[in-house]
Amino acid sequence: MLRIPCPYCGERDRTEFTYGGDARVQRPADTDHIRDKAWDDYLYFRDNPAGEHREYWQHSLGCRQWFTLVRNTVTNEVLKEAAANPGSGP
Amino acid sequence: MKNYSIWSLFRNAFSGHCNWPQALPDVAPQDQYDAVIVGGGGHGLAAAYYLAKNHGVTNIAVLEKSWLGGGNVARNTTIVRSNYFHEARGRLTEQALKLWENLSRELNFNVMFSPRGIINLAHSTAQLDDYARLGNAMTVRGVNAELLTVGQIKQLVPCLDTRPEARFPITGGLMQRRAGTARHDAVAWGYGRAAALRGVDIVQNCEVTGIVRQGGKVIGIDTTRGRIRTPKVGICVAGASSRVSEMAEIRLPLENHLLQACVTEPVKPILNTIVTHGLFNFYISQTDKGELVMGGDIDGYNRYSTFGELPPLEAAIRACLSLFPSFSRLRLMRTWGGVVDMSMDGSPILSKTSLDGFYINAGWCYGGFKATPAVGQVLAQMMATDETPELAAPFVLDRFHSGHIIAEEGKGPKPWLYH
Ligand SMILES: Cc1cc2nc3c(=O)[nH]c(=O)nc-3n(C[C@H](O)[C@H](O)[C@H](O)COP(=O)(O)OP(=O)(O)OC[C@H]3O[C@@H](n4cnc5c(N)ncnc54)[C@H](O)[C@@H]3O)c2cc1C
Ligand SMILES: [Zn+2]
Numbered sequence: 001m002l003r004i005p006c007p008y009c010g011e012r013d014r015t016e017f018t019y020g021g022d023a024r025v026q027r028p029a030d031t032d033h034i035r036d037k038a039w040d041d042y043l044y045f046r047d048n049p050a051g052e053h054r055e056y057w058q059h060s061l062g063c064r065q066w067f068t069l070v071r072n073t074v075t076n077e078v079l080k081e082a083a084a085n086p087g088s089g090p
Numbered sequence: 091m092k093n094y095s096i097w098s099l100f101r102n103a104f105s106g107h108c109n110w111p112q113a114l115p116d117v118a119p120q121d122q123y124d125a126v127i128v129g130g131g132g133h134g135l136a137a138a139y140y141l142a143k144n145h146g147v148t149n150i151a152v153l154e155k156s157w158l159g160g161g162n163v164a165r166n167t168t169i170v171r172s173n174y175f176h177e178a179r180g181r182l183t184e185q186a187l188k189l190w191e192n193l194s195r196e197l198n199f200n201v202m203f204s205p206r207g208i209i210n211l212a213h214s215t216a217q218l219d220d221y222a223r224l225g226n227a228m229t230v231r232g233v234n235a236e237l238l239t240v241g242q243i244k245q246l247v248p249c250l251d252t253r254p255e256a257r258f259p260i261t262g263g264l265m266q267r268r269a270g271t272a273r274h275d276a277v278a279w280g281y282g283r284a285a286a287l288r289g290v291d292i293v294q295n296c297e298v299t300g301i302v303r304q305g306g307k308v309i310g311i312d313t314t315r316g317r318i319r320t321p322k323v324g325i326c327v328a329g330a331s332s333r334v335s336e337m338a339e340i341r342l343p344l345e346n347h348l349l350q351a352c353v354t355e356p357v358k359p360i361l362n363t364i365v366t367h368g369l370f371n372f373y374i375s376q377t378d379k380g381e382l383v384m385g386g387d388i389d390g391y392n393r394y395s396t397f398g399e400l401p402p403l404e405a406a407i408r409a410c411l412s413l414f415p416s417f418s419r420l421r422l423m424r425t426w427g428g429v430v431d432m433s434m435d436g437s438p439i440l441s442k443t444s445l446d447g448f449y450i451n452a453g454w455c456y457g458g459f460k461a462t463p464a465v466g467q468v469l470a471q472m473m474a475t476d477e478t479p480e481l482a483a484p485f486v487l488d489r490f491h492s493g494h495i496i497a498e499e500g501k502g503p504k505p506w507l508y509h
Contacts, residue, residue, distance in 0.1 A: 001399050001400065001401065002391075002399060014391075014399070014401075015401050019390055019391040019506055021345075021392075021504060021506065022345070022392070036491065037491065040490055040491050043434070043490075043503050044343035044434040044490040044503050045341050045342070045343050045490070046332075046341075046342075046343065046344065046345050046434075047332075047341070048332035048342070048344055048345050048346055048392070049394075050333065050346075050394040051394075053392050055391065055392065071391075073346070073392050073393055073394045073395070074394045074395055075395070076393075076395070
């Protein structure tokens with residue numbers, strides 16, 4: 001089973017976590033002035049890579065913190081230690 | 091290549107079935123075609139067949155990077171149905187269902203379409219109300235649906251735990267009798283042969299590696315077997331959709347996920363219809379060989395591999411045993427997975443693009459098998475006429491910009507939650 005290193009609790013089974021999707025898509029900052037296209041891209045369009053993927057996970061059956069993880073979508077290898085980023089999430 | 095018939099069966103029986111000719115000729119790609127379909131799964135082969143049959147376009151090729159039927163077309167759990175709430179999805183799958191009903195004859199290949207019906211179980215009165223609404227939506231479109239009582243369900247599926255003290259008591263269900271199953275690899279071979287008989291080149295072991303463009307138009311493709319000139323390219327590559335579109339600099343609202351399925355050892359006939367759980371995503375049917383084939387949810391996070399994890403399978407089996415306690419002694423024979431292209435609204439993309447001559451059929455999540463014949467027809471029409479056929483109009487790529495998304499399940503842009 002995929003093991004996920006929670007930056008707060010350490011490595012646990014993936015069944016303790018909730019997935020939050022692609023973490024590279026950036027919510028447009030200036031929401032009063034952005035164009036529709038920027039919203040659409042943020043909401044719907046994805047790189048969908050075969051390989052390195054930065055993504056959100058929540059340790060929902062543990063400390064309940066959100067964090068980001070870089071994982072290889074082909075091999076499931078965790079490529080970088082999970083990064084704590086308090087207050088963020090999908 | 092010859093048509094199969096009762097006489098060919100007869101003749102070959104005398105020689106112990108040792109002298110059947112090769113089902114499909116092995117052809118090398120030519121350097122020019124009027125149109126090329128990328129991907130030799132069910133959708134691509136069907137599109138080629140209808141391009142030749144309905145539009146007389148026969149100087150075409152289907153290019154498949156590995157072997158025919160190695161993709162999701164022969165990895166799915168073979169369920170064919172048209173019980174959708176949303177009109178656009180209901181119409182497309184109903185068109186497909188009508189074609190399924192006569193497909194073996196049409197293709198001169200036994201695809202073993204078996205309209206054994208599908209029962210969606212309800213586990214609360216609220217859910218039954220919801221099914222009534224779905225059934226009504228279908229009926230309004232002229233597609234028959236029946237609400238079933240627990241007593242009726244018990245009669246149809248005696249091995250189901252219909253007791254009030256069951257783990258998830260059943261309160262009723264919705265049945266589409268015309269739904270069913272089909273032998274999935276036969277669908278690939280049937281369409282492939284029928285297309286080849288009309289002059290289509292079906293080229294295996296030929297991977298498309300680039301889309302050649304000039305002035306906003308497609309002029310050819312690069313493959314592992316050389317460059318091919320063509321003004322029209324239709325992609326039917328399921329899990330490779332994002333990669334192949336990227337070759338044309340088109341980004342798609344898709345994410346790849348992994349879906350698994352499994353079969354038990356074969357047993358005598360015990361289940362003559364398809365049953366789905368009302369609380370979990372779980373579906374089961376019995377193959378003609380006797381195996382119980384079942385599946386559940388996707389693994390739940392972006393994945394580009396066909397090797398799944400145990401937890402989703404365990405969840406599916408738990409759901410199975412809550413409905414059919416008597417199956418607990420059966421042994422699992424095989425499990426497998428497929429990479430499914432999940433779209434951001436859970437509905438497919440069947441569309442022309444900003445690049446002239448580049449047509450996309452993708453995002454079928456894990457429900458594209460049922461639609462195969464209709465997708466073939468519609469994509470063929472789109473490629474032949476360069477216009478958007480009526481059935482495809484709701485599924486254009488532009489819907490993600492115009493806001494007309496088709497969300498049957500309405501979970502927002504979170505493909506890992508869709509079915
Ligand atoms: C486990 C599982 C269960 C499912 N159950 C059901 C079900 O019960 N009912 C239902 O309706 N649907 C089901 N589906 C979904 C269904 O199988 C797919 O939606 C459908 O098969 C996709 O269309 P296809 O047949 O054309 O795809 P595929 O058979 O995957 O065809 C795509 C082809 O493109 C080829 N290809 C990829 N890249 C390239 C390239 N660069 N060059 C050339 N060729 C390329 C691949 O090798 C592949 O053969 C299920 C899927 C899975 C994985
Ligand atoms: Zn934690």
